[in-house]
Amino acid sequence: MTRAVPIVADIAYHDLLDDPYPIFRRLRATAPAVYVEAAKLTLVTRFADIAAIERDPATYSADNPTSLVNKVMGPTFMRKDGAEHTIGRKAIEPSFRPATIKDHWAPKFTVICERLVRDLAEAGEADLFTALAAPMASLALMEMIGFEPMPWQRLAEWSQALIDGAGNYAGDPEVERKAMQAGADVDAAIEAVLDRHRESPNPTILSSMVNADPPMPIEAIRANIKVIIGGGLNEPRDAILTLVLGLLANPAQKQNVLAQPELWPAALEEAVRWISPIGMYPRRATRTVELSGVTLPQDLQIGLCVGAANRDDQRFPDPDSFDISRPKQSHLAFGAGPHFCAGTWVSRLTVGRIVGPMLFERLRNLRLRDEAPPIVRGWVFRGPVSLPVRWDA
Ligand code: HEM
Incomplete structure (x- = not known):
């Protein structure tokens, strides 16, 4: 016998933002799918259920006609x-081929990282969010998309404005205005380079799109580039x-990685499993369906909480620990x-093989600052928003 989706009304939204993991644990123990009032969404949190959902795209659609993503970014x-x-996925594929990543993107991203780390080295301390991670991610993405060079902050601002607009369920007019402005700026930045990419095909995403067979229509290029920026x-x-x-908070593991660089890929996989x-990302039930004993009605929006699934103790023993030596297990x-x-x-290579190793090699004795602890926030997107560190200048 199946039952209806249970409702949980006593979760505060700020608790989800601060630390979703105790909430995820409770939801996993409650039912396969739980409607969480604070999130205004039915959340799926168990590993096996999300894996099963992703194996059945006909029942669990990525298409959501009411999504704000479509309104803010386009189809x-x-x-x-x-x-x-x-068709869309195939159009961008040439930019993400393993050989293109290795021969084209890796050398470019190494140069970006070297410059950022060199600029930092003298300081002896920094917040790695603004001093390294945000500019690295922005400058790398700018190259991959094929935009003219611009300050890293501009692409980061567009990204934030588009994300905020796509999550603006409260309908805040200022958030909407900023998202629309960012969208117009992105359209102009695309316009400025599109002919060049059409005339001289190259590995960038814009070139892949405009030279695809058939070429991606301009409305689709605009929308897809916005989603990629977001x-x-x-x-x-x-x-x-x-x-x-993860490595600085677990010095023995840090020593192991530094002594055995072949452990870097495992460290990256463990980092993205851990946090x-x-x-969370959304799906929609295309028909009334039973999920592990719970009935999901047709057209129900569900949130797949991969951040919760990646801490499911049915899949990962001692899931809250960062442990790069845990047995290899897909997440x-x-x-x-x-x-x-x-x-x-491209992320495995950039983060796990370029940025991580270079940072620990060049910023010697990299360590956390006891008086300024890191701050980690978010549940739909989660990560450190501040990571103050010190090293031997
Ligand atoms: C550690 C870094 C990254 C993580 C953890 C990550 C995570 C994800 C996840 C969970 C999805 C699935 C979303 C969904 O199905 O709704 C996704 C899709 C996607 N990601 Fe990433 N991503 C990362 C980096 C990147 C980068 C650097 C790019 C582009 C340069 C990128 C491009 C895409 C695209 C185009 C899709 C959509 C694929 C499709 O719908 O077929 N991602 N990513």
Whole structure:
């Protein structure tokens, strides 16, 4: 016998933002799907359920006609299913090929990281959010998209304004105005470079889009670039910071990685499992369906809490610990199924093989500052918002 989705009304939104993990634990123990009033959404938190959902895209659609993403950014393939999704995904694929990542992006991202670390080295202390992770993620994404060079802060501001607009369920007019302005600025930045990419094909995402067969229509280019700006900047930034935090807070593991650099990839995977940069993303039930004994009515919006699934003790023993030596076990930080993150391999390389190793090699004796502890926030997106550190200048 199946039952209706239970409702939980006693969770405060600020508790979800501060530390969602005790709440996720409670939701996992309560039911496969729970309506959380504070989030105004039905949340799925168990690993096995999310993995099963992502194996069945016909029942659990990424398409949501009422989504603010469509309003703020336009129609994007990331919120489509089937052929419409596949066409868009295939169009950007050349920019994300393993050989392109290795031969084209890795050298460029190494240069960006070297410059940022060199500028930092003398200072002896910094907040790695603004001094390293945010500019690194922004400058790398700017190159990948194929924009003209601009201050890293500008792309970061567009990204934040678009994310805020896509989450503006309260309808705040100022948030909407800023999102629309950012959208117009992005359209102008695309316009400024599109002919160049059309005439001289190259590995950038804009070039892949405009030279695809058939070429991506301009409205779709605009929408998809906005989603990539909204979704391709925070995550690598937060992955860098979480990786550094995990290692600095666990000095024995840090020593192991420094002594055995081949452990870096495992450290990156553990970082994004431990604090997943995207904690939740949405799906919609296309028909009334039973999920592990709970009935989800047709058209119900659900939030897949991969940040909760990645701490499910049915899958990961001692899930709250950061432990780079845990047995290899796939996680859901990059999603799963047809919408599996297109940026997975480029992020693994940038964060796990370039930024992490370079930071610990060049900023000697890197350590946390006892008097200024790190601050980690968020549940839909989660990561350190401040990571003050010190090193031997
Ligand atoms: C550590 C870094 C990253 C993490 C943890 C991450 C996580 C994710 C997740 C969970 C999804 C699935 C969302 C959904 O199904 O609704 C996703 C999708 C996507 N990501 Fe990432 N991401 C990262 C970096 C990047 C970067 C750097 C880029 C681009 C340069 C990127 C581009 C994309 C795209 C295009 C999709 C949509 C794929 C599709 O719908 O087919 N990601 N990402």
